[in-house]
Amino acid sequence: MALLTLHNFNSYTMLFNHEELAKPIAMVNDIILKIMKSRNSVFIYKSFFLFDNATFVHSVNVSLLTLLMAREMGYKEKSLKEIAWGAFLHDLGKLMVPECILNKPGKLTKNEYELIKKHPEYGMKLIEPLGLSVNICMAIAQHHERWEGTGYPLGLKGKEIHPLAQIVAVADTFDALISDRPYRKGMPVEKAIEIVRAGKGTDFSPKVVDQLLKLLAM
Ligand SMILES: [Fe+2]
Numbered sequence: 197m198a199l200l201t202l203h204n205f206n207s208y209t210m211l212f213n214h215e216e217l218a219k220p221i222a223m224v225n226d227i228i229l230k231i232m233k234s235r236n237s238v239f240i241y242k243s244f245f246l247f248d249n250a251t252f253v254h255s256v257n258v259s260l261l262t263l264l265m266a267r268e269m270g271y272k273e274k275s276l277k278e279i280a281w282g283a284f285l286h287d288l289g290k291l292m293v294p295e296c297i298l299n300k301p302g303k304l305t306k307n308e309y310e311l312i313k314k315h316p317e318y319g320m321k322l323i324e325p326l327g328l329s330v331n332i333c334m335a336i337a338q339h340h341e342r343w344e345g346t347g348y349p350l351g352l353k354g355k356e357i358h359p360l361a362q363i364v365a366v367a368d369t370f371d372a373l374i375s376d377r378p379y380r381k382g383m384p385v386e387k388a389i390e391i392v393r394a395g396k397g398t399d400f401s402p403k404v405v406d407q408l409l410k411l412l413a414m
Pocket of ligand 1: 286287315339340368
């Protein structure tokens with residue numbers, strides 16, 4: 197069953213050629229089908245849709261972009277499946293943050309921001325009973341860590357950050373920048389690329405940023 201088609205990804209169909217996207221879309225589609233069929237994890241899928249469609253769409257996009265980068269970086273088929281899962285579930289913990297805070301149109305209070313910053317830990321708690329692989333767990337736990345140690349929750353630096361979390365961090369930021377949010381419009385791709393490029397070696401792994409730039413032929 198094809199839940200996801202190229203039509204779902206307007207910004208991505210303009211950025212990448214359709215042949216390149218076909219396999220990642222099929223892999224993410226497969227993940228969603230598996231989640232729907234699994235009694236253990238059906239709550240994830242249902243919650244994403246019922247709770248916050250923007251988070252669901254973002255999860256799909258981050259999964260696609262992470263897959264495209266990981267494939268170019270030489271990850272093999274077996275790893276790509278885990279990578280797709282990790283990227284898809286990276287923001288799962290947002291289910292534990294009230295939707296009115298996640299999509300608040302105005303500036304967040306300090307307490308609200310602190311609550312949002314807990315979503316990697318919340319995500320880990322949610323997946324604990326599912327017994328998923330370390331790679332998947334690390335994508336959830338470490339995708340807000342930053343290359344020079346300024347991220348959260350642990351302030352990890354450089355190669356202390358799990359390789360999959362390094363890739364998801366770049367995909368997550370890029371997709372968030374180009375996507376519309378209730379509190380702001382998505383920015384043009386060129387501007388988002390400049391922001392990610394400026395974060396090379398400070399916020400993000402230089403290798404991963406280079407990979408995104410190569411992929412977007414910038
Ligand atoms: Fe996140």
